[in-house]
Amino acid sequence: MRAMASIAALVVLLLAAGGCRAPASRALPEARPADFALGLTVYTPEAPVRRPGQRAARYAVGPDGLLRTATGQGATVRVHPPVARQLTSAERDELWAAVRRAGFDGVPPALRVASPETFEAPSGRRVYLVEVTADGRRRAVAMPEGEPETEPFIDLADLLAGWSWVGS
Numbered sequence: 680m681r682a683m684a685s686i687a688a689l690v691v692l693l694l695a696a697g698g699c700r701a702p703a704s705r706a707l708p709e710a711r712p713a714d715f716a717l718g719l720t721v722y723t724p725e726a727p728v729r730r731p732g733q734r735a736a737r738y739a740v741g742p743d744g745l746l747r748t749a750t751g752q753g754a755t756v757r758v759h760p761p762v763a764r765q766l767t768s769a770e771r772d773e774l775w776a777a778v779r780r781a782g783f784d785g786v787p788p789a790l791r792v793a794s795p796e797t798f799e800a801p802s803g804r805r806v807y808l809v810e811v812t813a814d815g816r817r818r819a820v821a822m823p824e825g826e827p828e829t830e831p832f833i834d835l836a837d838l839l840a841g842w843s844w845v846g847s
Contacts, residue, residue, distance in 0.1 A: 708813065733824075781835055806822065
């Protein structure tokens with residue numbers, strides 16, 4: 680009986696420490712999946728920008744390749760942006776490669792977001808909320824600007840801003 684209690688305690692500790700991974704933590708596939716969709720919301724204080732991807736914006740790309748874009752302080756995850764353009768298959772592959780380069784799978788658990796719809800961005804700091812749907816799984820992270828691992832996510836926002844004709 681005592682051994683069972685010890686095993687149960689060990690299982691609880693492993694689960695709490697992240698020792699048991701959910702299927703959503705599997706690596707992103709090499710090739711762009713048919714269900715690939717991306718949402719990227721840039722939350723930012725009123726501040727100067729040096730790059731197009733630093734502007735407050737909401738970008739959404741569906742599996743059909745429609746790029747939807749809204750800009751300005753009201754562009755949040757709850758906004759359904761209008762269509763900016765249709766991405767080609769090659770552009771969607773490029774976008775998929777950029778998502779993979781961003782190191783989405785290596786983001787620390789503290790920066791992962793369970794529900795983008797209820798995410799509250801911290802005031803006074805630029806944050807990139809990125810949601811990826813691929814292979815039937817949905818993942819989201821909130822990357823604050825100023826951290827070294829955030830740079831590829833800003834590159835991703837720059838790419839989407841360019842395709843959306845959002846100026847610098």
